[in-house]
Amino acid sequence: DTGVSQDPRHKITKRGQNVTFRCDPISEHNRLYWYRQTLGQGPEFLTYFQNEAQLEKSRLLSDRFSAERPKGSFSTLEIQRTEQGDSAMYLCASSPSRGFQETQYFGPGTRLLVL
């Protein structure tokens, strides 16, 4: 399977714990994006990378959230001191860098539940 992969697929944690999610983009894609989706809503943009550079962060990305893409390949999204409001599906997407109008391909998501 050469699509976007995410790990883990599901995560249950207690409030206050830290969690980290991983995303592996499609191999030739330079751009990588993180979105968050809550029940009954469309996905909301969090941040994106061009290779290893983080180019934009949404104001939704509080200081408890940090994303990295150290070698321009896979990316991690860490949430520190989780809150119940962080419960959502976290989606990763990737696209080639031939222009901003390139289609973004989504991974299956990581579903987070904070108790």
Add this chain to the structure above:
Amino acid sequence: RKEVEQDPGPFNVPEGATVAFNCTYSNSASQSFFWYRQDCRKEPKLLMSVYSSGNEDGRFTAQLNRASQYISLLIRDSKLSDSATYLCVVHQGGKLIFGQGTELSVKP
């Protein structure tokens, strides 16, 4: 006001019906436009891009009116397998802005 607004759902239609989804966007600088489909508890998948001249893909027709900042999707001869949430999406400065989605349920 949300940047991308869609018709509230759900839409419940019989097989074979024609169904239309409408969407408006607020930022006239939006660069490109899409419809994504999302099945229950799955990731969004691109259904089709939307062009100013209108475009068709089988039973699906998408229209864009830049002057009115309005996007539509028409599904003809709906199938049971069309049941999903349809997301109107605009592309702004590298990121996708999604509507809240409209749920479609096609019944036998």
